[in-house]
Amino acid sequence: MTEILAAIFILSGVAFMMIASIGIIRFPDFYIRMSVVTKASTIGLGLLLTGVGIYFNTIETIIKTISISVFVVLSSPISSHVIAKAASLIRVPFWRQTNLDDYLKAKETPDDPQFSD
Amino acid sequence: MWFYIINFFVAIFATITLRNNIEVLYVSGLLTLIAFLLCILILWLLSALYSRDRFSQFSSIINLTIFFIKELIVANLRVSYEVLTPRNNLKPAVISVPLAIDTELEIMILANMITLTPGTLSIDVAEDHRHLYVHTLYTEGDLETFRRNIKQGFEKKLLATRIK
Numbered sequence: 001m002t003e004i005l006a007a008i009f010i011l012s013g014v015a016f017m018m019i020a021s022i023g024i025i026r027f028p029d030f031y032i033r034m035s036v037v038t039k040a041s042t043i044g045l046g047l048l049l050t051g052v053g054i055y056f057n058t059i060e061t062i063i064k065t066i067s068i069s070v071f072v073v074l075s076s077p078i079s080s081h082v083i084a085k086a087a088s089l090i091r092v093p094f095w096r097q098t099n100l101d102d103y104l105k106a107k108e109t110p111d112d113p114q115f116s117d
Numbered sequence: 118m119w120f121y122i123i124n125f126f127v128a129i130f131a132t133i134t135l136r137n138n139i140e141v142l143y144v145s146g147l148l149t150l151i152a153f154l155l156c157i158l159i160l161w162l163l164s165a166l167y168s169r170d171r172f173s174q175f176s177s178i179i180n181l182t183i184f185f186i187k188e189l190i191v192a193n194l195r196v197s198y199e200v201l202t203p204r205n206n207l208k209p210a211v212i213s214v215p216l217a218i219d220t221e222l223e224i225m226i227l228a229n230m231i232t233l234t235p236g237t238l239s240i241d242v243a244e245d246h247r248h249l250y251v252h253t254l255y256t257e258g259d260l261e262t263f264r265r266n267i268k269q270g271f272e273k274k275l276l277a278t279r280i281k
Binding site: 026034042076080084101103 | 189190193196197199200201207208209210211212213228229230232233234235236237238239240241250252253254256260
């Protein structure tokens with residue numbers, strides 16, 4: 001019973017990670033890919049660690065899995081925020097259909113925005 | 118308040134490390150939980166004498182956490198559906214959300230929650246800390262709807278955690 005439950009959690013976590021990596025290939029633009037990647041680190045890793053904790057079912061493992069998920073939740077948005085800010089600073093091109101009105105108005109950049117296909 | 122919460126976890130950790138036995142853990146964990154709830158009850162009764170702000174802050178933090186987890190699951194399923202279906206109906210946009218919160222800690226929490234939700238990504242904060250630039254995959258209707266969703270959802274619940 002424990003094994004089946006653990007297998008369900010681990011397999012669904014792996015499935016979410018696989019969907020995220022398919023999304024990295026399919027989506028057209030750097031920023032859209034970035035926001036898809038966060039899925040692998042939140043739900044995917046969370047489900048996987050829950051499955052590991054259920055399977056081993058000892059105190060050490062449960063404490064370690066809980067602290068891993070807490071540190072991931074603390075650190076992963078900061079890193080992706082910094083990467084996105086760096087990308088917008090060096091003008092990584094946006095997708096053609098992105099609605100950039102607000103951003104351009106705020107930045108007051110005179111030159112054209114860069115778009116990619 | 119926070120002292121008792123930390124004390125609760127320290128007690129659980131102590132029982133864990135002393136006796137590495139899972140049944141003992143459940144029983145002693147239950148006892149510690151009952152003791153914790155009794156402490157909270159006594160504190161709540163005592164706080165009638167001065168102020169109950171801390172308790173409302175605690176309940177609104179729990180409210181925010183539940184709302185965030187719900188948003189996380191909904192956005193996950195939505196982006197998964199988007200990846201797996203062949204047609205894409207993405208309407209990405211970069212939207213500047215005006216902020217009602219002003220301290221740096223609250224802005225950090227709001228930006229982190231937006232980034233953790235799949236499909237939205239906080240790109241930048243304006244220099245005067247009044248706007249947050251959010252990259253989103255979906256803009257239903259116009260940009261104003263998205264702004265209102267963020268302000269009514271995350272930001273309102275985040276404002277509720279302030280101590281009056």
